Amino acid sequence: MTAPISELAALLPEGALVTDEATSDAYRHDSASSCAAGRPLGVVRPTTxxxxxxxxxxxxxxxxxxxPQGARTGLSGAANAVDGALLVSMVRMDRILEIDEVDQVAIVEPGVVNADLSRAVAAVGLFYPPDPSSWELSTIGGNLATNAGGLxxxxxxxxxxxxxxxxxxLADGEVVRVGRRTAKGVAGYDLTRLLVGSEGTLGIITEATLALRPAPEPALTMAAVFAKTADAMTAVTRIMASGMRPSMMEFLDKPSIRAVQAYRDMGLPVDAEAMLITQSDRGPLAAADVAAMGAICEELGASEVAVAEDAVESAMLTQARRLVNPAVEELGxxxxxxxAVPRARLVDLLAGMEQIAAATGTFVICPGHIGDGNMHPTVVFDRGDDAAAERAQRAFDAIMRLALDLGGTxxxxxxxxxxxxxxxRSELGERSYALQQQIKSVFDPLGILNPGKVL
Ligand SMILES: Cc1cc2nc3c(=O)[nH]c(=O)nc-3n(C[C@H](O)[C@H](O)[C@H](O)COP(=O)(O)OP(=O)(O)OC[C@H]3O[C@@H](n4cnc5c(N)ncnc54)[C@H](O)[C@@H]3O)c2cc1C
Known part of the structure; x- marks a missing residue:
C-alpha cells in the first residue's frame, strides 16, 4: 500500500476501502459497454x-x-473509472430515513434502490413517480446525478x-445542504436543480429530500400494433394534442419487439412494424381514456388494439418495455x-435514422419514451470488429446531429x-459551455471530481 492510500485506510472503518485488483476491476465500468475505463486506485464504500x-x-x-458511483447502471460511461481515481461507491448508504405523510416527502440516503423507495412509499399510499427502466437496480443517488427519466x-x-x-x-470535504423541505421556497439561486444531473462532477450527494404524491389509481394499459411506423408516430402526436395525459406512452419498433420476444417469450407481435404501449391512471376515467387512445390508433390504421384485461396483463406489457435494454445487449x-426531439418531429427522426442506418451500413434498433419525444436509437454491432465499431460510431454521431437539427437534444x-x-459544445454553444466550465471550477477548483466527464 502506498503512503497516501494507507493514510486513507487509517481514516476509514475496517473494510470500507478495498484496493485488491479483482474488486477494483469489478467497479471499473458502468453499463455503457462501449466506453473506456481507466485503472482505479481502489474502491471506498462509505456508510456515513x-x-x-x-x-x-x-x-x-x-x-x-x-x-462517485451508484449501481453502475448508467449508460454514458459517467461512472467509469479514470486512471488513478478512487471510486466512491455509495450503495451502502441505503437507508430510507423518513417518510412524511403530511408534507409528502421522503428523506433518503443515496444508495437506496429506486424500486425499494417506490415500494416503501406505496405502503403508506404515496407515490415516487420517477421510474427508470432500471428501477430494480439503479440508486436514487445515480438517478439524481443523471436526472433520470422513466416510463x-x-x-x-x-x-x-x-x-x-x-x-x-463538496470537493474539499465540506458539507452543504441545498434546497428545502417545504413545498415552496425561492431563497437564492437554485443549487439543488444545478446539482441534479451534474453526473458526480460538482459534489457527492449524501442525502436527498424527495417530493411524493398521493398514489394514483392502478393504470389501465392499451397496446396498439401498426404496420407502418409513421402511423404510430402520428398517433402519438394526435393523442398528445387531444388534451389527454397518458401516464405512460412507450414505443417499440420491429427490431425491439423481436429482440424482447427472443429474450423472453411474451407473445409479442413479431411481424408488427411498431407497437405503442400507453396507460391511463385516472381511476374511473381510465377506461374511457384508453378507449379514446385506441380509437385514435384504429383511425390511423393500427392493425390491432388491445386493452390489458387485468393488472397481470398490464404489468406484462410494461415489463416488455423494461426488458428492451437487456434483450438488445444479447445481440452484440x-x-x-x-x-429527444419535439413530438411533431418524431416522424422525421425515425425517417432520418433509417437513412443513417442505410448510409452507414449499420443495424439500428429504436425503442423509446415516445410520449416525451425521447428515443433510444441503438446501434448494434459485432464485438471485436473494428470496422463495424467505426461505422457504428458514425451512425451514433449522425443521429445526435439529426436530433439537434430537428430542434432536440x-x-x-x-x-x-x-x-x-x-x-x-455543439448543443450548448460557446458562451453557455464556458459558463458551465466556470461553474465546474467554482465547485471543484482542483478538478478532482469525476474528471473528464460531461465537460
Ligand atoms: C436496463 C437499463 C434500463 C435503463 N433505463 C433507464 C430509463 O428508463 N431512464 C433513465 O433515465 N435511465 C435509464 N437507464 C440508465 C441508468 O439506469 C440511469 O442513468 C440511473 O440513474 C443510474 O443510476 P445508478 O445508481 O446506476 O448510477 P451510476 O451509473 O453508478 O452513476 C451514474 C452517474 O451518477 C453519479 N453518481 C452516482 N451516485 C452519486 C452520488 N451519490 N452523488 C453524486 N454523483 C453520483 C456517477 O458519478 C455517474 O455520473 C437504464 C439503464 C439500464 C442498464
Missing amino acids: TAEVQAVMRWASRHRVPVV CCVKYGVTADFVRGLEVV ATLIDDV ITGEHGVGLLKRTWL
Whole structure:
C-alpha cells in the first residue's frame, strides 16, 4: 500500500476501502459497454456522510481524482473509472430515513434502490413517480446525478421535478445542504436543480429530500400494433394534442419487439412494424381514456388494439418495455443514443435514422419514451470488429446531429458522461459551455471530481 492510500485506510472503518485488483476491476465500468475505463486506485464504500467527507479531504490533499458511483447502471460511461481515481461507491448508504405523510416527502440516503423507495412509499399510499427502466437496480443517488427519466415521466415529470433538497459533500470535504423541505421556497439561486444531473462532477450527494404524491389509481394499459411506423408516430402526436395525459406512452419498433420476444417469450407481435404501449391512471376515467387512445390508433390504421384485461396483463406489457435494454445487449455491442426531439418531429427522426442506418451500413434498433419525444436509437454491432465499431460510431454521431437539427437534444435522460462529451459544445454553444466550465471550477477548483466527464 502506498503512503497516501494507507493514510486513507487509517481514516476509514475496517473494510470500507478495498484496493485488491479483482474488486477494483469489478467497479471499473458502468453499463455503457462501449466506453473506456481507466485503472482505479481502489474502491471506498462509505456508510456515513462523515466518511465521505474524510475521503474528499484526503483526495483534495493529495489531488486524487474521485469517481462517485451508484449501481453502475448508467449508460454514458459517467461512472467509469479514470486512471488513478478512487471510486466512491455509495450503495451502502441505503437507508430510507423518513417518510412524511403530511408534507409528502421522503428523506433518503443515496444508495437506496429506486424500486425499494417506490415500494416503501406505496405502503403508506404515496407515490415516487420517477421510474427508470432500471428501477430494480439503479440508486436514487445515480438517478439524481443523471436526472433520470422513466416510463411515468410523460405525465409526472423527471427526477428533478421531485427533488426538494440535498445534502452534498463538496470537493474539499465540506458539507452543504441545498434546497428545502417545504413545498415552496425561492431563497437564492437554485443549487439543488444545478446539482441534479451534474453526473458526480460538482459534489457527492449524501442525502436527498424527495417530493411524493398521493398514489394514483392502478393504470389501465392499451397496446396498439401498426404496420407502418409513421402511423404510430402520428398517433402519438394526435393523442398528445387531444388534451389527454397518458401516464405512460412507450414505443417499440420491429427490431425491439423481436429482440424482447427472443429474450423472453411474451407473445409479442413479431411481424408488427411498431407497437405503442400507453396507460391511463385516472381511476374511473381510465377506461374511457384508453378507449379514446385506441380509437385514435384504429383511425390511423393500427392493425390491432388491445386493452390489458387485468393488472397481470398490464404489468406484462410494461415489463416488455423494461426488458428492451437487456434483450438488445444479447445481440452484440451497442451504442445507445438518447436523443429527444419535439413530438411533431418524431416522424422525421425515425425517417432520418433509417437513412443513417442505410448510409452507414449499420443495424439500428429504436425503442423509446415516445410520449416525451425521447428515443433510444441503438446501434448494434459485432464485438471485436473494428470496422463495424467505426461505422457504428458514425451512425451514433449522425443521429445526435439529426436530433439537434430537428430542434432536440443529444440526451434526454442518460446524461453526457464520456459517451456524448464531444457533442455537448455543439448543443450548448460557446458562451453557455464556458459558463458551465466556470461553474465546474467554482465547485471543484482542483478538478478532482469525476474528471473528464460531461465537460
Ligand atoms: C436496463 C437499463 C434500463 C435503463 N433505463 C433507464 C430509463 O428508463 N431512464 C433513465 O433515465 N435511465 C435509464 N437507464 C440508465 C441508468 O439506469 C440511469 O442513468 C440511473 O440513474 C443510474 O443510476 P445508478 O445508481 O446506476 O448510477 P451510476 O451509473 O453508478 O452513476 C451514474 C452517474 O451518477 C453519479 N453518481 C452516482 N451516485 C452519486 C452520488 N451519490 N452523488 C453524486 N454523483 C453520483 C456517477 O458519478 C455517474 O455520473 C437504464 C439503464 C439500464 C442498464
